[in-house]
Amino acid sequence: MGNARDRVGRGNAWATMPGLLYLSLLVLAPLLVIVVYSFLSRAKLGVGVKWEFSTQAYADLFFSESLSGVRGFDPTYLQIILNSFWFALVTLIVTLVLAVPIALWIATRPPRWRTLLIFLVTIPFWTSLLIRTYAFLIILNDNGPINSTLVGSGFIDQALPLLYTPFATVMGLVYAFLPFMILPIYASAERFDFRLAEAAYDLGAAKITVLRRIVLPSIRPGIIAGALLVFIPALGSFLAPELLGGGKTTMIANVIASQFGASRNWPFGAALSVMLLVITLLVLLFLAHLARRTNKSGLESNMEALI
Amino acid sequence: MSKAPNALEVRNVTRIFPTPEGTEVRALDDVSLDIIEGSFTVLLGPSGCGKTTLLRCIAGLESPDHGEIFLRGVRIDEQPVWQRRVNTVFQSYALFPHMTVEENIAFGLQMDKVDKATIKAKVSETLSMVHLDGLEKRRPAQLSGGQQQRVALARALAKQPDVLLLDEPLSALDLKLRRGMQLELKRLQRETNITFVLVTHDQEEAMAMGDTVAVFDSGRIAQIGEPRDVYVAPATRFVADFIGEANVLACDPEGRNIEGLGAVPPEWIVNTSTAAKYAAVRPEAMRFTKDDTGAGTITDVTFIGGDVNVTVDLGGQPLRARVAQLNEIPFRIGERVSVSCEPGSIRLLES
Numbered sequence A: 001m002g003n004a005r006d007r008v009g010r011g012n013a014w015a016t017m018p019g020l021l022y023l024s025l026l027v028l029a030p031l032l033v034i035v036v037y038s039f040l041s042r043a044k045l046g047v048g049v050k051w052e053f054s055t056q057a058y059a060d061l062f063f064s065e066s067l068s069g070v071r072g073f074d075p076t077y078l079q080i081i082l083n084s085f086w087f088a089l090v091t092l093i094v095t096l097v098l099a100v101p102i103a104l105w106i107a108t109r110p111p112r113w114r115t116l117l118i119f120l121v122t123i124p125f126w127t128s129l130l131i132r133t134y135a136f137l138i139i140l141n142d143n144g145p146i147n148s149t150l151v152g153s154g155f156i157d158q159a160l161p162l163l164y165t166p167f168a169t170v171m172g173l174v175y176a177f178l179p180f181m182i183l184p185i186y187a188s189a190e191r192f193d194f195r196l197a198e199a200a201y202d203l204g205a206a207k208i209t210v211l212r213r214i215v216l217p218s219i220r221p222g223i224i225a226g227a228l229l230v231f232i233p234a235l236g237s238f239l240a241p242e243l244l245g246g247g248k249t250t251m252i253a254n255v256i257a258s259q260f261g262a263s264r265n266w267p268f269g270a271a272l273s274v275m276l277l278v279i280t281l282l283v284l285l286f287l288a289h290l291a292r293r294t295n296k297s298g299l300e301s302n303m304e305a306l307i
Numbered sequence B: 001m002s003k004a005p006n007a008l009e010v011r012n013v014t015r016i017f018p019t020p021e022g023t024e025v026r027a028l029d030d031v032s033l034d035i036i037e038g039s040f041t042v043l044l045g046p047s048g049c050g051k052t053t054l055l056r057c058i059a060g061l062e063s064p065d066h067g068e069i070f071l072r073g074v075r076i077d078e079q080p081v082w083q084r085r086v087n088t089v090f091q092s093y094a095l096f097p098h099m100t101v102e103e104n105i106a107f108g109l110q111m112d113k114v115d116k117a118t119i120k121a122k123v124s125e126t127l128s129m130v131h132l133d134g135l136e137k138r139r140p141a142q143l144s145g146g147q148q149q150r151v152a153l154a155r156a157l158a159k160q161p162d163v164l165l166l167d168e169p170l171s172a173l174d175l176k177l178r179r180g181m182q183l184e185l186k187r188l189q190r191e192t193n194i195t196f197v198l199v200t201h202d203q204e205e206a207m208a209m210g211d212t213v214a215v216f217d218s219g220r221i222a223q224i225g226e227p228r229d230v231y232v233a234p235a236t237r238f239v240a241d242f243i244g245e246a247n248v249l250a251c252d253p254e255g256r257n258i259e260g261l262g263a264v265p266p267e268w269i270v271n272t273s274t275a276a277k278y279a280a281v282r283p284e285a286m287r288f289t290k291d292d293t294g295a296g297t298i299t300d301v302t303f304i305g306g307d308v309n310v311t312v313d314l315g316g317q318p319l320r321a322r323v324a325q326l327n328e329i330p331f332r333i334g335e336r337v338s339v340s341c342e343p344g345s346i347r348l349l350e351s
Helices: A013-038 A056-062 A076-107 A111-121 A129-140 A145-152 A166-191 A194-202 A207-218 A220-235 A239-244 A252-260 A266-306 B051-059 B101-111 B116-129 B145-157 B175-192 B203-209 B227-232 B237-242
Strands: A063-065 A071-073 B006-018 B024-036 B040-044 B066-071 B086-089 B163-167 B195-200 B212-217 B220-225 B247-250 B278-281 B286-290 B296-304 B307-314 B317-324 B336-341 B346-349
Touching (some): A111 A166, A166 A220, A194 A207, A207 A220, A239 A252, A252 A266, B006 B051, B006 B195, B024 B212, B051 B163, B101 B145, B145 B175, B175 B195, B203 B227, B220 B227, B237 B247, B286 B317
Parallel strands (some): B163 B195
Antiparallel strands (some): B006 B066, B212 B220, B278 B346
16 A cells, blocks of 8 residues: 555545544533533532532432432433433334335435435425424414314314323424435435346235335335434434423433423433433444444455455 | 257347437337247347346346246246246446355355255355355455456356356456456356356357357347357348448449449359348458559558558558468558459348
């Protein structure tokens, strides 16, 4: 290889400095603050922290003191984390099921149409998620278009309780994250050589088999990327459960917010944040492992082709 | 001996494609074709002549707008692709990149619900048939172009189709490899006795490989026959031009007066006609003699190995000729010659 560093087309390492500086100041530093705060004590009035080392916040994650003063195992927060996990998982599955056919359909349109359709997928990004989530308040309302149509047409007598339910939360989450699933899957599907599907048909495979054995494995990198982009933000999502779930379907981000707000327990909020971060990292590692397994074969063969 | 049965019968197949301009193109225009069981048939023609469309109609990847296709007597043009007992070797090979060689070949057999032990045996059998033993665990990206081609062949052959379709299978290979694969394909066809239908735009390849050659011209079959017959007796101007080289010259309906050559002795002409439009003569049938009062002027001389290509201007009409270098007097550009043809070398064409 020789003097690889001087080869044309290789970037200068110094060019990465502004980005690295930005990231370390604005991402790593706040993270560090959170971790430090989680090991401090609660301030007297609840705002800020008292600079005194304590693991109380972490203990509070799993244990609570009953009225009689006995400390016992309390699964409340564990339950909320599981709940968040469950919501994120349902969101992941629903967006995946919806996105794969959409992405494949777009990828099989003539190139001119593809650009337009992908542009349409990105239209929701033009408006703030907050406003779009508020719009769902109107749609799912007892007097909203869904209920008034159903009642008006005589299908049902009473308005369906759509708003402030887990259903509303999932609906809001799916709506918010669907484009993040479609785009990476489309990116993979667009590169898919549909002649491979023809070859599979030719060899006697019916449609479902072609999808399962040829198309899905080929767009796996896109599915994994989409899963990452949906699952992780969904796990920490705040708006949909807050506005559409009506506080009844609590997810971990809402609890964290309340610890820094109403409950005034910053160390505990910080500890919850650290926990969410750890879980997120674990999920990330798992998905990265899956992705590596996908790429390995391709990577290896590229290496061998070079040799 | 009774006539061999037809493996494939194509009846009046028409396939129309819309163009972006809003007009229509008849990729196949009322094409009928019989392909004999166990034969090696080549569909030959320039790109866009409909040969690949016909192949795709037979495979089921394209459906004809009109017409019928029969495979061993059973109508298949309305069957879905996956039910037809034909398999295709694709021009792009279309090997599944996420599967090993072994898995690629096994795929088609798994679709037939063949048991594992049989699949394993069949995979190694077909792999050794195409001389790829030991490469079972490789992935397509780890193979050379020639090897990928063989895997594509093995994958289609493993299913023992009634008819094997080959869509320009050799076009991506370099010349030397292509020559080798031509012989290889002929051998495989003989050994397996499967009916092969190969599409190519390379007339030399068609001549070398086919028992029967069907020449396509804008959606129709211009001529079908044994390679030698098609070469010696082209039916139309298009075929004469496309198969090998030919000087195609306008002439009167009886062929008594040919452009450039003028009135030629009747013994030069091999056939008779009362509706001839063109006269075709192969370059190798042209003869010259040095003649300062001759009608022709040599305008170009190109050495191509053993032979020499000579272009002669005959009263404004350029004529191509091929002469054996050693036997002829070396001609020079600008020299005047008189031109003649071998007896029976001029063929009158009616279209």
